[in-house]
Amino acid sequence: MNQFLKRSIRFFAIPIFTLIIVAACDKDMSVMLDNSATSNVGVTLIDSFTINTSTVQLANLPSAGTGNILVGKATVPQSGSVKSTSYFRIGLTSTANDIPETAKFDSITLVLRPTATPYSFGDTTKTQKIAVHQLTEALATKTATPLFPNQGLPLYANGNTIFADQMFGYNSTPIGAASFRPRMHTLDSLSIRLADAIGQDFFTRIKTGNIEVSSYDNFKQYFKGLVLVPDEENTAVVAFDDALEVRINYNYPSADGHKRTGFKTLSIIEPAFQYNNIVTDRTGTAFEELSAKKAIPTSSTAGLTYVQSGSGTVAKISFPTLKEFLQAENIAVNRAELVIETSSKTNTMYPVPSNLVLSINDQDGIPESVLPSVYSSGIQQAMLLQGAETGQNGTYTFNLMMYLQQLKSTQSYDNASFYLMANPLPTETQNREIIPPDLLTSFNTALIASENSKPKIKLNILYTKFR
Structure with a gap:
């Protein structure tokens, strides 16, 4: 038993009332003794x-449908860098053609809002950059597979989902970008203007009743989604809520001659098709x-x-x-x-x-x-x-x-x-x-x-x- 023992406290011939007091003071103490046994008992801390x-x-980390859009890059000196790129599919919240006949396209913006509990990881004193890209490959779920034959799967990897190590193709030319200071506790929202060509295309298809915008299923075949890509020089990862908006803004003259504005909204319809791709770089560390x-x-x-x-x-x-x-x-x-x-x-x-x-x-x-x-x-x-x-x-x-x-x-x-x-x-x-x-x-x-x-x-x- 000495191989286990570093510190030992032994009590011999302990009076019965002392043991009762100890037991009463500690609900984890599980032994009650009578007077006849006290000389044959030792209590030891090891x-x-x-x-x-x-x-x-860990392998097979599912990262879809968490409600958190994590985007950015941060470096911990002891363990290296982590980078999160967020992918998501969007759809029209309403497919009704309620745009006035005289309306003209104005702009298209992606509006991101911090999570209910604002979150950042890394150095937020520096300006961060995010680029928006258009997906060229449809997001798809899969079932986890063991790393080696005859192994089981971890308790957190059940069913079809999208995993943190999956990547999907996107156009290398960004359709929008933003630079901002990630003061997430005071940031109300981050608006990123997207390419007018995409907004005009959406606007025209909605206004003309094009079949590709007539339903969510049709739209996701036509437009596969967006990707938020952090700049390699970023110093922080931040969290945005998945209740984002893509607004197709337009204006039109009202009956009284004044200019009116309106917008059509796209959002994440299926949270299971928003996920964060996580990449680590531990170069130069012990790991x-x-x-x-x-x-x-x-x-x-x-x-x-x-x-x-x-x-x-x-x-x-x-x-x-x-x-x-x-x-x-x-x-x-x-x-x-x-x-x-x-x-x-x-x-x-x-x-x-x-x-x-x-x-x-x-x-x-x-x-x-x-x-x-x-x-x-x-x-x-x-x-x-x-x-x-x-x-x-x-x-x-x-x-x-x-x-x-x-x-x-x-x-x-x-x-x-x-x-x-x-x-x-x-x-x-x-x-x-x-x-x-x-x-x-x-x-x-x-x-x-x-x-x-x-x-x-x-x-x-x-x-x-x-x-």
């Missing part, structure tokens, strides 16, 4: 389990060779690992000696907590995840489930406990009691591992509103703190040893 860690790139088929052990990165939403970067955690410890005779575990420290600060240009989860993976590292909550029917989400301004690290803490019970009593988790990651599952609010997975709606990043070239991750187990 925190020196061997922990294997590595950085993993340069990271891919979906190649994990990077922390022994190769001086203990550094990280978690990043959007790009699907996760930290793999496993405990090779834990099962052996649990199978020792006469042991009762009273408390089990996994404490993970992050060196990322909450007051920087790179937002930190407010909570993280642990996926439970099969022998091939495929996420099959999420660690459940101990006290409710949902999943367990470890909230970020912020560190002090004096340099203390923030922490995420997980209760592993239920997991240890399963590990000890069954063979289900014998070859399992954890991924520390943003929540990969949608959640439902009290008002029955469905919130898209955290994993897919931002680029929030948590760098795991390290010490002596090892991640600061500890499994703390308080247990009772019956002698």
Whole structure:
């Protein structure tokens, strides 16, 4: 047992009333003793389990229908750059030909609005540039396939959708562009004027009742959609709501001789056909060779690992000696907590995840489930406990009691591992509103703190040893 032990607190011949007080003060304490047993009991805290860690790139990340149009490019010094290009299909909100006979085309504009909770990732002090391109290839969904034969699929990749690594053809010549300061908390909207030729074509077809604009199905065959492409020199990724508008503006003389204006609106009719293409570039970092088929052990990165939403970067955690410890005779575990420290600060240009989860993976590292909550029917989400301004690290803490019970009593988790990651599952609010997975709606990043070239991750187990 000494191989597991770093710190030990033992109590012998403890009076019965002392044990009752301890048990009453700690609802996780699971042992009650009588006077006859107190001389044969030791209570021990152990925190020196061997922990294997590595950085993993998730595969088959669906990124459609999240409600967030992520566009931009940002660089984290330790992990490299992330770039998001957003693709979407549009259609007329009304196909009625209600344009006045005397109306003339004026302009066409794309109107983007920040998400309800404004979001940016990266340096927002610099001007950002976005170009609008026209799709030449129709967006199409597909079903995920395993990376290797006979493997399963991750729990988040079910059904037909569009994945973050998919790309579709578009015209290399932009039809519109904008430069702006991404002050998302004060930005009301961003209007991008598009090419008059496209607007005039839409206007004429609507006004003449052309069959290609008579229905959404016809229109999507005629016009395949738009792409928002960030400039390579951009320094931030920003989020726009998918409730965008493409306005075909026109003017016409009224009966009183004054000029009147109006517009026809196109929008995203099918949210499932809006997605974000995510590209990472880790050149020059410790994670340069990271891919979906190649994990990077922390022994190769001086203990550094990280978690990043959007790009699907996760930290793999496993405990090779834990099962052996649990199978020792006469042991009762009273408390089990996994404490993970992050060196990322909450007051920087790179937002930190407010909570993280642990996926439970099969022998091939495929996420099959999420660690459940101990006290409710949902999943367990470890909230970020912020560190002090004096340099203390923030922490995420997980209760592993239920997991240890399963590990000890069954063979289900014998070859399992954890991924520390943003929540990969949608959640439902009290008002029955469905919130898209955290994993897919931002680029929030948590760098795991390290010490002596090892991640600061500890499994703390308080247990009772019956002698």
